[in-house]
Amino acid sequence: xxLYNTRTRSVEELEPLDRQQVRMYVCGLTPSADAHLxxxxxxxxxxxxxxxxxxxxxxxxxxxxxxxxxxxxxxxxQAEGVSWREVVNRYFGSFKASMRRMHVLEPDVEPRATGxxxxxxxxxxxxIRRGFAYVAPDAVYYRVKAFPRYGALAHxxxxxxMIGARIEPGEGKxxxxxxxxxxxxxxxxxxxxxxxxxxxxxxxxxxxAMSDALxxxxxxxxxxxxxxxxxxxxxxxxxxxxxMEHPPxxxxxxxxGLLEFDGRKMSKSLGNxxxxxxxxxxxxxxxxxxxxxxxxxxKPMNFREDAIAGATVALGRMYxxxxxxxxxxxxxxxxRPAGSVKAYRERFVAALEDDMNTAGAVSVLFDLAxxxxxxxxAGAASEAAAxxxxxxxxxxxxxxxxxxxxxPPTVLSARSLDVAGKPFALSGxxxxxxxxxxxxxxxxxVEPAVSLNGCAPxxxxxxxxxARAAAKARRDFASADDLRRALAAVGITLVDTKEGAxxxxxx
RNA sequence: GGCGACGUAGCCAAGUGGUAAGGCGGAGCUCUGCAAAAGCUCUAUUCCCCAGUUCGAUCCUGGGCGUCGCCUCCA
Numbered sequence: 001x002x003l004y005n006t007r008t009r010s011v012e013e014l015e016p017l018d019r020q021q022v023r024m025y026v027c028g029l030t031p032s033a034d035a036h037l038x039x040x041x042x043x044x045x046x047x048x049x050x051x052x053x054x055x056x057x058x059x060x061x062x063x064x065x066x067x068x069x070x071x072x073x074x075x076x077x078q079a080e081g082v083s084w085r086e087v088v089n090r091y092f093g094s095f096k097a098s099m100r101r102m103h104v105l106e107p108d109v110e111p112r113a114t115g116x117x118x119x120x121x122x123x124x125x126x127x128i129r130r131g132f133a134y135v136a137p138d139a140v141y142y143r144v145k146a147f148p149r150y151g152a153l154a155h156x157x158x159x160x161x162m163i164g165a166r167i168e169p170g171e172g173k174x175x176x177x178x179x180x181x182x183x184x185x186x187x188x189x190x191x192x193x194x195x196x197x198x199x200x201x202x203x204x205x206x207x208x209a210m211s212d213a214l215x216x217x218x219x220x221x222x223x224x225x226x227x228x229x230x231x232x233x234x235x236x237x238x239x240x241x242x243x244m245e246h247p248p249x250x251x252x253x254x255x256x257g258l259l260e261f262d263g264r265k266m267s268k269s270l271g272n273x274x275x276x277x278x279x280x281x282x283x284x285x286x287x288x289x290x291x292x293x294x295x296x297x298x299k300p301m302n303f304r305e306d307a308i309a310g311a312t313v314a315l316g317r318m319y320x321x322x323x324x325x326x327x328x329x330x331x332x333x334x335x336r337p338a339g340s341v342k343a344y345r346e347r348f349v350a351a352l353e354d355d356m357n358t359a360g361a362v363s364v365l366f367d368l369a370x371x372x373x374x375x376x377x378a379g380a381a382s383e384a385a386a387x388x389x390x391x392x393x394x395x396x397x398x399x400x401x402x403x404x405x406x407x408p409p410t411v412l413s414a415r416s417l418d419v420a421g422k423p424f425a426l427s428g429x430x431x432x433x434x435x436x437x438x439x440x441x442x443x444x445x446v447e448p449a450v451s452l453n454g455c456a457p458x459x460x461x462x463x464x465x466x467a468r469a470a471a472k473a474r475r476d477f478a479s480a481d482d483l484r485r486a487l488a489a490v491g492i493t494l495v496d497t498k499e500g501a502x503x504x505x506x507x
Numbered sequence: 508g509g510c511g512a513c514g515u516a517g518c519c520a521a522g523u524g525g526u527a528a529g530g531c532g533g534a535g536c537u538c539u540g541c542a543a544a545a546g547c548u549c550u551a552u553u554c555c556c557c558a559g560u561u562c563g564a565u566c567c568u569g570g571g572c573g574u575c576g577c578c579u580c581c582a
Contacts, residue, residue, distance in 0.1 A: 009511095027582070035582090042582035072580065156578070160509055164578060203580080225582030226512085232581090257512085258576065268581050294520060294530065300513060300575060307519060310531035317530095320545085351521090359521050363529035370529095373546075472540085481541055488542090495543050502543095 001056065001353040003221075004298060006229060006253040007153060011355050014252060016220050021059045023215045024050065025250070027207060027224035027232065028064040028110070031091035032073035035098060036273035037288070037303060038259035038266040042225045044289055045256045045297045045356070047104045047396055049223075052352050055394045063214050064107040065207060066092060069114050069200050074189060084190055098276045102285040103401045109214050113206035117192045120201045120209040123239065124181045124194075132242050133181055135196045136172030140182040145175060147238045153253060154230035179235055181205050204235040211249070212240065222250035226258050226298075227265070260302045284404045286397045287312035293358040293395055314366075315397065315404060321369035322388050322399055328381035340380035341387045344368045348391050358395065365391055417500075419466060420473035425500035426465060432505055434458055438490050445486035449479060461492055465501055468494075 003014045016022045026046045029035060043064075053060050068088045077084040113120070124140055127133040132146045144150050144158075151157055158177065165176035173179075180202035185191035191198040211219065217240055224233065233253060241247040259266045266273045279288070283305075291311035295301045344364055351360035368375070368384060375384045392398045414427035434457035442460055443452050450467040452460045468483035487494055487503070495502045 029582075030580090033581095039582050045582095070580085154510085154577075156510065161578070163509070166579095223582095226576070227581060229511095230577060231579085256582065258582075260575070263574070265576065265581085269579095270581090290530095291519090296521080298512085299520090302519095302575090304519080307531080310519070313532095314530050324545090357521075359530095360528075363521065366529055475540085477540055484542065493543080496539095496541090497543095 001052075002355055003252055003254060004355050005251075006255050007248060007250075009155070012252070014220070016058065017218060017251065020057070021061065022053050022221065023061045023219035024063065024221040024223065025207070025211045025215055025219060026062070026064045026107075026222075027228055028066050028107075029092065029095050030067040030070050030072065030203075031088045031095060032070065032076050033091060033268050034273075034275035034277070035091070035095040036259075036266055036268075036276050037279055038225070038273070039095070040098065040102060040276055040288065041259045041292050041301070042256045043099060043104055044102060044292050044396070046223050046254075048293070048358060048394070049221075049254070049356055050105060051394050051396060052356070055390075056353075061109075061215065062105075062107050063109045063111065063211065065210050066110060066112045067203065067206055068092070068112040069190065070203055071183075078188070094275070094277055098280055101280050101403070102289055103396050103403075105396075111210045111214060113201060113210070114192075116206060116210050116213060117201070119213045120205055121182075121192075121194050123209045123212075123243070124205065126243055127181065127239065130242060132238075134174065136174070138170060138172045138184055139180040139199070139202070140196055141173045141178040142181050142235070142238060143174070144177040144179070144238065147242060149241070150177075150238050151234065153234050153237055156230065179204065179231065181239070204232055205239055207232075207236050208239040208249075211236075217244055217249050218246065219250055221252045221254055223254040223256070226255045227267075229253075229255055255298070257296070257298045257300050260300055263302060266303065283308045284312055284315075286401065286403045287315050289396055290315040290318075290362075293362050293397075296359060297356055312404065318365060318369055318392070318397075319399065319402060319404060321372045322385060322392070324372055325376065325381045325385035325388065326399075328376050328385075330382055339383075340375060340378055341368065341384045344384075345387055345391075352394070361391070361395070417466065419469040422473070423499075424466070424469055425497070426462060426503075427500070428458075428461070428503040429505060432458060432461075434461070434505065435491075441490045442486060445489060446483060449483070461487065461503060465494065465503060469501065 001014050002011050004011050024046070029039060050060050050062050069084070073087050074084050077087045080087070124133060127142065128135065128140070131143070133140055133142050151161060161177055167173055167176050182194055182196065182199050183202055184197045184199040190200060192200060211217065211222070222233065237249055240249040261272050264270060264272055287308055288311070291307055294311065344367065348361050348364045351357040351364060354360070365388065368388065372384070375381060389398055393400070414425055417424045417426055436457065438457040439452055439455055439460045442464065446452065446464055446467070450464050452463060455463060464483055464487055468480045471479040471483065484494055491505055493504050
């Protein structure tokens with residue numbers, strides 16, 4: 001398959017260093033605040049990339065780190081008067097729960113920086129020994145000018161980077177571009193022992209140490225958001241490659257486009273987001289995944305909440321098509337040629353092989369869904385259903401993983417009643433939040449046909465529905481329609497079924 | 508200021524040197540007494556603007572304009 005490589009700024013064929021084995025390292029979260037939808041976009045993309053590689057028959061080793069120690073989580077902890085571990089566990093736990101809700105596959109390894117202090121210290125020692133780092137009063141710093149290729153990933157030269165770079169008060173760096181590998185602990189800060197003084201790793205070094213420890217360098221794919229290119233990934237390269245015989249550290253550097261909200265990057269520092277978990281409480285997780293799939297992974301994407309509603313409808317129709325295909329009894333007509341869905345499959349795979357064109361792949365699935373009738377008529381229903389299932393699995397929205405409720409939605413309570421001597425199943429929301437004034441609103445619309453004396457809102461709705469059913473039974477359609485309109489006027493949507501009727505509250 | 512990305516219908520969005528996928532929404536129709544669901548049909552003479560290259564450009568080149576990102580912590 002072909003993938004865009006930030007390192008070379010071109011689309012290249014992905015050829016694993018080990019045949020049939022792709023080693024991936026994706027920069028995970030620094031749990032110092034709530035995760036947001038922008039994080040979800042990134043992790044969802046790498047999840048689909050991983051699923052597709054597996055689908056193509058490769059073994060994938062997927063490492064995603066947790067930077068569980070950094071300045072920000074310490075600051076949050078101090079502000080709240082709790083331990084930094086508590087802060088990390090809280091936000092990381094919430095993040096993991098959200099990932100599970102979106103059916104993001106578990107990483108094969110999910111290392112925490114604090115679990116790799118020993119290799120981190122060893123790597124820093126080696127960098128010092130080779131002249132790439134030095135010990136200052138406040139920290140151990142990386143000597144950027146010692147690494148001639150610095151800036152290559154971000155396509156920047158040192159002069160460009162010097163602009164705006166400065167040494168903050170209290171920093172003992174020798175050059176404004178230098179960055180900390182190890183920060184000595186101030187009183188009250190967490191610390192781990194090290195030859196140069198107790199402290200904590202700086203941001204960046206954990207990824208260099210852990211990717212080497214768990215995957216070995218060089219490896220195949222290093223991923224993250226576009227905003228990690230500089231300085232994070234540039235610094236990882238500067239730390240790792242001087243110690244390697246055969247750079248580059250990673251063959252492919254893959255970066256996902258950022259999510260914007262109101263035309264601005266969604267980010268922790270701007271605070272222009274709501275927690276991912278809150279969004280997942282309001283929307284279907286698979287619909288959010290589907291929404292991201294419909295946009296190229298490298299493009300900036302402006303988030304609008306109403307787009308999720310559109311994606312929810314679209315994905316629901318996809319499932320409907322799948323259900324229709326799957327529920328079609330096997331054809332007894334064996335004359336049909338096998339492989340009616342072969343062309344769809346080829347287009348689907350070709351789209352994903354072309355730099356993960358998920359939007360193109362999704363459109364193939366819509367094409368297939370639109371042709372469901374023809375496929376059924378051609379006796380290819382089960383073949384099409386099987387393909388759709390497989391294709392949706394690659395995208396992480398397989399019917400097995402379905403989180404979208406089947407229609408009719410939220411029918412949680414049902415009662416068996418009797419209308420005109422026939423059974424009548426009445427169903428509606430379990431605990432409807434009906435406005436208290438509903439009875440007063442409904443009464444003038446339905447009386448005297450229906451008596452609502454002393455009714456609670458829910459009972460009023462049900463009485464009206466039953467009255468309408470009775471009217472239908474005596475073929476008094478005019479009255480039945482009046483009652484439907486009356487219910488609609490107070491926000492009740494009524495759907496007739498073979499067995500009876502289902503109602504719901506239209507917000 | 509430097510570097511980079513993006514700019515396609517009401518909204519979202521794919522894509523190609525040869526004449527615009529798909530989704531949402533909207534409109535009409537079919538089918539069900541009505542409604543819902545489902546199905547069918549329609550919905551960009553045109554791809555931010557201007558020049559250039561070309562037989563031909565939305566796609567290539569140059570110049571604008573606009574939006575965003577990175578250059579400082581952020582997927």
